[in-house]
Amino acid sequence: MERYYQKELECASPEKMREIQNEKLLKQVKHVWDHVPYYRKKMEEKGVTPDDIHSVDDLHKLPFLSKADLREAYPYGLLGKPLKECVRIQSTSGTTGKRVVAFYTQHDIDLWEDCCARAITAAGGTDEDVCQVSYGYGLFTGGPGLNGGSHKVGCLTIPTSSGNTDRQIMFINDLHATILCCTPSYAAYLGERMKEMGLGPDDIPLKAGIFGAEAWSEEMRQDIQNTMGIKAYDIYGLTELSGPGVSFECSAQAGMHVNEDHFLPEIIDPDTEEVLPPGSEGELVFTALDKEAFPMIRYRTRDICCLSREKCSCGRTLIKMKKPKGRSDDMLIIRGVNVFPSQIETVLLNQGYPANYQILVGRVNNTDTLDVLVEMTPEMFTDNLGEINRRQKELVDGLRAMLGIKANVKLVAPKSIARSEGKAVRVIDNRKI
Amino acid sequence: MKACDTDSEAVKEEKTMAIKQISVFLENKPGKLDAMTKALADAGITLRALSLAETKDFGIVRMIVDDVFDTATVLKEHDYIATLTPVVAVMIPDEVGGLNGVLTVLTKASVNLEYMYATLAGKQTGNAYMILRVEQVKKAEEVLRAAGYRLADEGVI
């Protein structure tokens, strides 16, 4: 039986949802006009005032916000509430450009934790569950967000944070954790370690995992599910918008429901900035409808995906987004071809390689080089050199079919690629452009 | 099916003399082979024979050691990936065409030779041995023995 955390919102009729969105949007546009001079100036430059916005149909009239705006307005330029009303900041790791520093009022934290609570409930969580949060705590939104959501659901929460893998496994087993929250790469690593310790799917008390904060493939999901004997659910979010819980997966495990009563999604053409018709693939743009302290309007996520209004078997009416193909920030352009690390991962897992890999991009004689480092496993190793070469060639062929360009495959020693406890470092781009 | 046949033959025949070779995956980088042989030496393991098959990026180190179990344990402790392969060790007579004679016997019997390499001198006798990796181990042993060649087991090499 499907459970909901806020059924009246998660299963609202389209008319009701629209009504909520219209009301919140008008209020939010007025709020930023009055309190965020940076955005007001952008509106004035575009010749828009709050009087031009009557409903979500007018959303396209509003200017975009991008990462560049966040940089320019750093640290207080986009603040929508006086600092004395703010109670928290969270921040990104700052892998691309400067860090994002986001502010929250208590109201903002409540709505964020509600979103995470919806995700945990959709993964089957109740107050009977023991939820281990192995996302990093601190500035990173993963730990605090799921921790708050877990409390709201009433789970017994184990705030292990990331790292100390053997202790993680000890808590899972000794305290019978039933839900695990962490990055997919760390989940894969935990699974690998448990397997090494001789723990099979039936020995592990976990029943569900909520994994996000980095791109992962369907094959990696299957792998994690099989190793740990769980159902693995995707969760999506950005610090700019609050953190994890902007959208979440339900029992259907086919796309993530967007919490559109809080985050209104659009798909645009990243080049022309035109809004694209329903079902199109393009850049995902979000308007946070009721965040007070850090009110993002039409924030360009750089994530490439598409939205779907198709009826979902779980009963939720919230619009669904497909797993982003990859953040356009993660996208590599190699010899003029767009390459997403998730595509490489798909091929690796399909051919039975471990999910621990590294992508090295370089440039030799003005030509880009792409090397994929894969660890040798006991299952793959044989005394027969020809057999190893054959498998290696099969992988090269598979990658060429997926990417459209040639990648060199390098087999490396076991455990030579560093395991990550948070976001995995998959790509090392040595090109100096 | 083929494997089953060989097994049932083995029951009637003399115990196989096949030696267990340890094959290890190594990255083809300076110092890697060194590091591995050092780990084995530190554990008091003696190498009887060693050969390296390599590609641009990686190699397979093939070894005959005095204690297979200890070696496997040490390798695992150091996170190496290894596998065991049965090989035949045959004593090469100290005369012109000594090796060629062995190969002729195998060819005549249609035994497929994948690779071979030489050992250091035999432990007691000072004789030279070749390590042969063949598809049909028992058949190779049988025809070599019939042709008068001396095979070695772990203790001899």
Ligand SMILES: [Zn+2]
């Ligand atoms: Zn659903």
